[in-house]
Amino acid sequence: MEEKNCRYFLINLRNAGKKPGQKQNPAGKRILWKEKKPVLPPQPIKVTHNFVITKRSGILHDRECFCVRRIRHGRQINKIEPDTEVRFCKWCQRKAVVRNGVKDVSDCEICEKFFDEKQVSTSLLTRLFVEKGAEAEMVPVGIQIYCGDDYWRIRWKNEKGASVLEHNNYVRTIEGERYFTKGYHEQHIRPNTVTSALRYLMAYDYTAHHREAAKKKVSHEYEKSAL
Structure with a gap:
């Protein structure tokens, strides 16, 4: 056992009952306790792309989804290709679809607000910006x-x-x-x-x-x- 993470004292049970001055048997090491290194909780994934796909479930999240801070392992992409099978997060699918379709990411919020005001369904936007691979730009x-x-x-x-x-x-x-x-x-x-x-x-x-x-x-x- 490694000694660098242990605390121990010297003892030999054969010396029990012997008076001071009598010959003592060599002492051996007895472990008092072993120090454990602190285990840090897993850190959330650092988002550097537009979308995060979880490793276990394969669900795609928008980078601004509140679920992203709970993701520890996954891969990241910037674009959803038309021929890709995607499982969207139910909380951020609309935002992810619009982000995938805008030419300039800065237009994402404006485009989403526009489609909300015009009452365009999320399924229709998914067909447009994911399946058809369309690209939108605010003019x-x-x-x-x-x-x-x-x-x-x-x-x-x-x-x-x-x-x-x-x-x-x-x-x-x-x-x-x-x-x-x-x-x-x-x-x-x-x-x-x-x-x-x-x-x-x-x-x-x-x-x-x-x-x-x-x-x-x-x-x-x-x-x-x-x-």
Whole structure:
């Protein structure tokens, strides 16, 4: 046994009953007690990224979640990839989803407040910013969202809270391809809500959109010629 952490005294039981001056047997060491090093409680993980995933349960937490201070072991990431299966913390899922979607982290609080005011559900935001991998940015006239290959803008229409969805301008070539130009054009959707706008831009597909438009044009020309 190591002696550096022990306290002991010298004793030999064979010397019991012997008077002072009599020959004493060599004394041996007897342990009184052993000192134990103080055990410090495990320290919480030091957060350096946007999200923390616990090692045991695999639950993802936003860096500002109150549960993070209880996490001792886990890994950290800055971005949730679209093809990643994620188990979100029920307390901070909305904040984590918005943080994953904003282009500038400083816009996180403003974007979250905007979606709260427009009553956009957390499940819809999860589809937009995690599954679709969209990216949002606050602009002076509203909020700009990059989804797929297209830029969209939800612009404030008036002070009463009405808004309008706008799509980036582009020119269609003879081969059916397109190239983008400056500016936006309005999308006439109903009902005119932010939730409807987000669902529309997530479902948008350039090829399918023009295929449907071509069918409507042919049908309209046929009806016109039949008159």
